[in-house]
Amino acid sequence: MSLKRSAVNVLVWLAALTAGLAFVVLAQSNAKKILLACLILIALAVIVVLRKYLSSEQLLMPVLYLLIAATFANNAFFTIKLGFFSLFPYRILLILAGFLFIAEMLKGSQYLEKWKQVHVKGILMFFAFWFCYGMISLLWVKSATDGIKYLFLLAMGMFFVFLVVMFFQKMDRILAFYYIWLVMTVFLMVIGFYNHFTLNHLQSSTLYNGPHYKQHYPTSVFFNQNDFATFLSISFFFYLSFFKNIKNSYLKIAGLILAFCSAYLIFLTGSRASILGVIAGLAVYAFILLPKMLKKWALIAAAAGCIAFVTLFAGKITGAFYTYFLAPQTAHDFSEPLPSNVARANLLKNAGHYVLDTYGFGVGAGNVPYYLEHHALFDTDQVVEVHNWLVEIMTNFGVVMMLGYLTMYIYLITVLYRYYKRSLGRRPKLLIEGLTAALVAFLVSSISPSSVSNLYFHWVFLALVIATVNTFRISGTDETEQYR
Numbered sequence: 001m002s003l004k005r006s007a008v009n010v011l012v013w014l015a016a017l018t019a020g021l022a023f024v025v026l027a028q029s030n031a032k033k034i035l036l037a038c039l040i041l042i043a044l045a046v047i048v049v050l051r052k053y054l055s056s057e058q059l060l061m062p063v064l065y066l067l068i069a070a071t072f073a074n075n076a077f078f079t080i081k082l083g084f085f086s087l088f089p090y091r092i093l094l095i096l097a098g099f100l101f102i103a104e105m106l107k108g109s110q111y112l113e114k115w116k117q118v119h120v121k122g123i124l125m126f127f128a129f130w131f132c133y134g135m136i137s138l139l140w141v142k143s144a145t146d147g148i149k150y151l152f153l154l155a156m157g158m159f160f161v162f163l164v165v166m167f168f169q170k171m172d173r174i175l176a177f178y179y180i181w182l183v184m185t186v187f188l189m190v191i192g193f194y195n196h197f198t199l200n201h202l203q204s205s206t207l208y209n210g211p212h213y214k215q216h217y218p219t220s221v222f223f224n225q226n227d228f229a230t231f232l233s234i235s236f237f238f239y240l241s242f243f244k245n246i247k248n249s250y251l252k253i254a255g256l257i258l259a260f261c262s263a264y265l266i267f268l269t270g271s272r273a274s275i276l277g278v279i280a281g282l283a284v285y286a287f288i289l290l291p292k293m294l295k296k297w298a299l300i301a302a303a304a305g306c307i308a309f310v311t312l313f314a315g316k317i318t319g320a321f322y323t324y325f326l327a328p329q330t331a332h333d334f335s336e337p338l339p340s341n342v343a344r345a346n347l348l349k350n351a352g353h354y355v356l357d358t359y360g361f362g363v364g365a366g367n368v369p370y371y372l373e374h375h376a377l378f379d380t381d382q383v384v385e386v387h388n389w390l391v392e393i394m395t396n397f398g399v400v401m402m403l404g405y406l407t408m409y410i411y412l413i414t415v416l417y418r419y420y421k422r423s424l425g426r427r428p429k430l431l432i433e434g435l436t437a438a439l440v441a442f443l444v445s446s447i448s449p450s451s452v453s454n455l456y457f458h459w460v461f462l463a464l465v466i467a468t469v470n471t472f473r474i475s476g477t478d479e480t481e482q483y484r
Contacts, residue, residue: 060100064167067093067160068177071456072184074221075204090456094156097163114166119473120466123408124165127158130401134365137397141364142371150366150396150453157459164463165470174471175427177464178434182242185235186258192218192228192265218268222455226448229271231457233445234438236262237281241434245426277445281437288420288433325349338381346378347386351395353377362398366453385450392451412465413439419472428472435465 070089077089118124134151141147168174195201199215201208206224207215217225236259243255266274283302290298310317325345338346354363354371363371369384386392394402413436420432442461452458 060097060104061167061173063093063097063100064163065176065180067097068180068460069184071460072181072188072221074456077202077221091156094160098159101163114169117169117474118165118470120165120470123411123466124162126404126408127161130397130404131155131158133397133401137362137364140358140361141367142374143367146367146370147365153453154365157456157462160459161463161466164467168467169471169474171427171471171475174431174464174468177467178238178431181235181460181464182238182258185232185238185262188220188228188231189258189261189265192220192268193261195219196265196268216268217270218265224450225269226271226274226450227455229266229269229274230277230442230445230449230452230455232262232266232269233274233277233281233441234457234461236266236278237285237437237441238434240285241430241437244433245430247426271445271448273448274441274445277441277443280444281441284440285433285437288417288436338379343379343381343383344387346376346380347372347383348388348391349378350376350380351386351388351391354395355399358398360399362394362396362401365396368392368395383450387447387450389446389449389452392453409439409443412469415469416465431468435468439465 067090070093073089075086075088075090131151131154134147134154138144138147138151164177168177191202195205195207195218196216199212201210201215201219202221204221204223205219207217207219218228219225220228222228222231239255239259239262243252243259246252246255263278266278287295287298325348350372351368354368354375368386372380372384372386386395390402390406393405416432416436416439420429420436424432438461442458446452446458449455
């Protein structure tokens with residue numbers, strides 16, 4: 001054991017020295033790099049000192065909480081370009097967390113016990129298979145560079161999910177995660193209102209120094225208003241569930257106000273998909289809250305309404321489908337932008353062609369933009385992202401992987417709803433109601449962003465959902481009663 005401990009000590013010191021030397025070299029030309037080098041050296045020095053007095057878990061948990069909080073800052077405030085790779089707080093902390101996890105894992109078998117407490121191994125195995133398939137797909141990609149970049153983002157997201165599932169196996173930690181999301185969203189919404197009222201944006205926004213007529217759209221720390229709206233479609237239900245399930249009157253009022261603010265900001269972004277996502281989430285939320293005897297009639301009424309709608313508007317529906325997907329493509333005046341609906345339909349038609357052309361295996365990790373730029377059959381007005389998360393997965397990785405993701409997604413919704421039907425306390429219900437409605441809202445609103453692969457909050461959200469399901473399975477219904 002002492003030999004292992006000595007080896008780990010040497011590993012830590014060598015890593016600190018290597019990191020220090022590397023960043024000192026990089027720091028010669030940029031003040032940010034100098035600051036980053038100093039911060040990393042200080043962090044490593046603190047870890048080396050504290051690891052003698054704290055357990056590995058006590059050392060790692062603060063880093064994970066900081067990591068969760070850092071994801072909400074995105075790359076808006078601190079970014080360092082290192083060639084094709086960028087460093088910002090989220091990535092730095094994720095690398096640090098990974099380093100701590102690996103270093104401590106070499107010391108003993110305590111993590112084997114944590115792995116035994118993981119009851120969502122099938123989902124983690126799916127992620128591993130997804131990544132391995134992506135690696136194999138590099139054999140047939142047109143752009144290996146784009147593929148490697150995409151897989152790097154995928155690996156970071158999946159590793160984040162793995163860390164959260166491994167270390168957030170108690171209800172208190174899951175609730176702390178949830179509350180971090182609530183608090184950090186407040187800061188993001190403040191920035192969003194600042195964007196709207198002052199017509200100023202952060203440098204990370206595509207509207208920074210952009211056209212004046214678009215300056216009123218709030219973007220907060222995100223690339224554009226659609227990304228922000230998709231994030232808010234999740235946060236809206238977190239606040240709504242918080243309002244419903246918290247007893248404290250002041251906190252209830254705060255939750256209601258913040259839910260209203262998030263909904264209003266979604267309206268200001270003009271994201272139709274996110275508005276539809278909120279409507280879909282509200283429908284599911286209302287269904288969850290209905291008494292058991294009314295749920296059957298609600299489903300019957302919803303089915304009858306859908307049939308009536310399709311019957312009444314069958315002509316318009318088939319006409320629109322023919323116009324956008326079946327009618328011959330007509331040329332447009334390139335001095336004017338292509339209508340949004342036509343461009344999105346053409347993106348889907350191109351994606352469908354690529355999937356069929358690759359026999360359902362996909363064009364390979366991260367290569368959809370390359371194909372849309374160089375091999376587009378239908379005019380997309382130079383847009384090179386597919387603007388649909390499920391279609392993005394399918395076009396990059398094939399039909400099987402998309403169906404696997406969708407199956408996992410539906411499974412998570414189903415399991416959460418099954419737990420809700422049990423006699424749980426207020427705080428477990430807070431989690432289940434918020435997460436279930438948010439899952440539905442995100443699935444609809446995810447057709448709004450150009451790409452979801454680079455939206456870190458997607459993986460943070462999935463990690464919270466999966467870890468919550470795992471925690472319920474560990475604790476069982478009886479134990480969650482204490483969280484009333």
